[in-house]
Amino acid sequence: MSAPVLLWFRNDLRLDDHPALHAAAAGGRPIVAFFLLDDETPGPWRRGAASRWFLAGALESLAAAIAERGGRLILRRGPQSEVVPRIVRELGARSVFWSRRYEPWAVAADRALEAALRADGVEVSSFNAALGFEPFEIVQADGSPYKVYTPFSRAWARREAPPAPLPVPPGLRFAGPEGIASEPLESWELRPSRPDRAVGLRESWEPSEAGARALLDRFLGGPVWSYGRMRDFPGRAGVSRLSPHLAVGTIGPRRILAAVRARAAGEGRSEVEARPFVRQLIWRDFAYHTLFHFPDLPERALRAEFHGFPWRGNAVGLRAWRRGRTGYPIVDAGMRELWRTGWMHNRVRMIVGSFLTKDLLIPWQEGERWFWDTLVDADLANNATGWQWVAGCGIEAAPYFRIFNPVLQARKFDPDGAYVRRWVPELARLPDAFLHAPWEAPADVLAAAGVRLGETYPRPLVDHAAARARALEAFETLRAGARLDLQPRPRSSA
DNA sequence: TTTTGAGTTGTTCGA
DNA sequence: GTCGAACAACTCAAA
Numbered sequence: 001m002s003a004p005v006l007l008w009f010r011n012d013l014r015l016d017d018h019p020a021l022h023a024a025a026a027g028g029r030p031i032v033a034f035f036l037l038d039d040e041t042p043g044p045w046r047r048g049a050a051s052r053w054f055l056a057g058a059l060e061s062l063a064a065a066i067a068e069r070g071g072r073l074i075l076r077r078g079p080q081s082e083v084v085p086r087i088v089r090e091l092g093a094r095s096v097f098w099s100r101r102y103e104p105w106a107v108a109a110d111r112a113l114e115a116a117l118r119a120d121g122v123e124v125s126s127f128n129a130a131l132g133f134e135p136f137e138i139v140q141a142d143g144s145p146y147k148v149y150t151p152f153s154r155a156w157a158r159r160e161a162p163p164a165p166l167p168v169p170p171g172l173r174f175a176g177p178e179g180i181a182s183e184p185l186e187s188w189e190l191r192p193s194r195p196d197r198a199v200g201l202r203e204s205w206e207p208s209e210a211g212a213r214a215l216l217d218r219f220l221g222g223p224v225w226s227y228g229r230m231r232d233f234p235g236r237a238g239v240s241r242l243s244p245h246l247a248v249g250t251i252g253p254r255r256i257l258a259a260v261r262a263r264a265a266g267e268g269r270s271e272v273e274a275r276p277f278v279r280q281l282i283w284r285d286f287a288y289h290t291l292f293h294f295p296d297l298p299e300r301a302l303r304a305e306f307h308g309f310p311w312r313g314n315a316v317g318l319r320a321w322r323r324g325r326t327g328y329p330i331v332d333a334g335m336r337e338l339w340r341t342g343w344m345h346n347r348v349r350m351i352v353g354s355f356l357t358k359d360l361l362i363p364w365q366e367g368e369r370w371f372w373d374t375l376v377d378a379d380l381a382n383n384a385t386g387w388q389w390v391a392g393c394g395i396e397a398a399p400y401f402r403i404f405n406p407v408l409q410a411r412k413f414d415p416d417g418a419y420v421r422r423w424v425p426e427l428a429r430l431p432d433a434f435l436h437a438p439w440e441a442p443a444d445v446l447a448a449a450g451v452r453l454g455e456t457y458p459r460p461l462v463d464h465a466a467a468r469a470r471a472l473e474a475f476e477t478l479r480a481g482a483r484l485d486l487q488p489r490p491r492s493s494a
Numbered sequence: 495t496t497t498t499g500a501g502t503t504g505t506t507c508g509a
Numbered sequence: 510g511t512c513g514a515a516c517a518a519c520t521c522a523a524a
Contacts, residue, residue, distance in 0.1 A: 140522080140523095146521090146522085147520080147521060147522090148500085148501060148520085148521055148522075149501085149502065150500080150501065150502085150522095151500095151501095151521075151522055151523080232503080279502085283502080346503090347503080350503065354504090389502085389503090390503095395520090395521095396501080396502080399504080399516075399517080399518095400516090400517080401504075401505075401506095401515095401516050401517085402503090402504045402505080403504075403505075404503095404504065404505090405504080405505065405506095408504085408505075409504090468505090472516095
């Protein structure tokens with residue numbers, strides 16, 4: 001048998017729209033499918049618990065698709081710098097194909113791995129499976145990266161559309177290599193077992209290509225056209241929920257873009273109607289662009305004046321926030337949705353993020369960490385971009401005075417209380433007028449609804465008005481400090 | 495090189 | 510109840 005080629009699956013766990021798979025298949029040699037669980041190379045950003053659960057399902061489904069095509073998905077664990085060269089040697093492969101990643105740890109590790117393999121005479125080919133355009137494809141005339149979303153998105157849109165997604169190669173077959181060991185998926189313990197925290201995850205997600213396709217079809221069946229109007233209402237099914245699939249690659253952005261375009265054409269609609277949704281996909285590219293060009297993004301505020309921000313360590317507040325027991329119903333609803341389903345509506349992510357960083361003055365990195373562990377869509381670029389945005393320390397500077405009022409936000413975006421009642425059932429019987437601010441309810445209204453503040457539901461952890469004033473004060477010290485930096489006290493000349 | 499217009503997602507206050 | 514202005518100053522992108 002001729003030397004096989006190695007197809008290394010990463011965050012691209014699909015057969016559709018897979019450029020590396022196409023290139024591997026084009027050579028006519030046997031394709032060995034391989035997945036590596038690498039908890040060492042990413043350092044602190046190894047996969048979190050919820051995304052591990054999603055990964056397990058995606059791997060099972062991919063393995064089944066490969067088995068249908070005569071092959072076997074080889075599973076190994078360990079650092080990529082050791083395990084990839086080892087499996088290449090075991091197979092006697094002369095070529096390796098993979099999809100590029102853009103996290104700082106991955107960029108460095110991939111570069112080193114590629115050099116090592118080439119030194120052994122192994123050919124390496126890498127592809128873009130994750131983005132519309134890669135971070136180095138959209139830069140300014142002088143080669144520097146964009147730092148503002150709008151000009152980036154205009155540059156993105158000026159280009160020809162990203163290449164059309166590739167179908168599954170016709171007649172695709174995989175090799176089922178003899179004598180090559182594969183670790184049992186169960187031995188990785190990707191799914192929580194004791195206790196079984198995954199009940200809500202199973203209810204919420206189908207982690208497979210088919211699951212992604214079903215969500216996409218539902219979304220294209222209507223919500224995509226009203227996305228601009230409906231996306232802010234967490235109680236309605238107005239968003240695609242494709243984020244965990246994009247994160248692990250059970251669907252790719254180019255497939256989504258092409259499907260939106262095809263559906264618009266088929267229904268005689270203008271693509272303009274889908275633009276608010278497409279903008280979100282461009283935002284996703286921009287997050288990767290930002291992470292690639294500013295590798296500190298997950299760890300450090302990009303705006304240097306924030307390095308001296310007077311955050312407050314607050315273990316009690318952080319714990320209440322995580323558990324969804326802050327006393328602000330919209331915040332608690334979001335945090336409980338996250339814990340239960342591994343996902344949170346984006347509008348609510350902003351509200352809980354603002355509450356953590358502005359009302360509690362807890363460092364945004366604490367929120368980023370918690371999201372990393374609990375989100376099925378955990379994605380380094382998107383998560384870090386979102387947290388820096390909400391904290392106001394990213395390159396997209398949110399004005400310092402943009403502090404979300406959790407009650408106003410709730411009344412505006414959950415007017416009928418559907419979202420809060422679902423996730424905070426102990427308040428469900430409160431009338432709409434008091435649902436989002438139960439501490440304002442008269443005693444008889446609380447009693448009639450079966451609510452005892454401080455017992456069945458917490459009192460507010462902080463008073464928002466006071467917390468807002470405190471946050472503005474903290475920002476004031478920041479500005480004073482920045483001015484001092486610019487104008488050091490002149491030396492005495494007397 | 496200089497100038498100019500603009501910048502995802504908010505809140506509050508006063509007319 | 511609705512509306513516009515104020516809330517800072519700065520950096521970025523493009524002309």
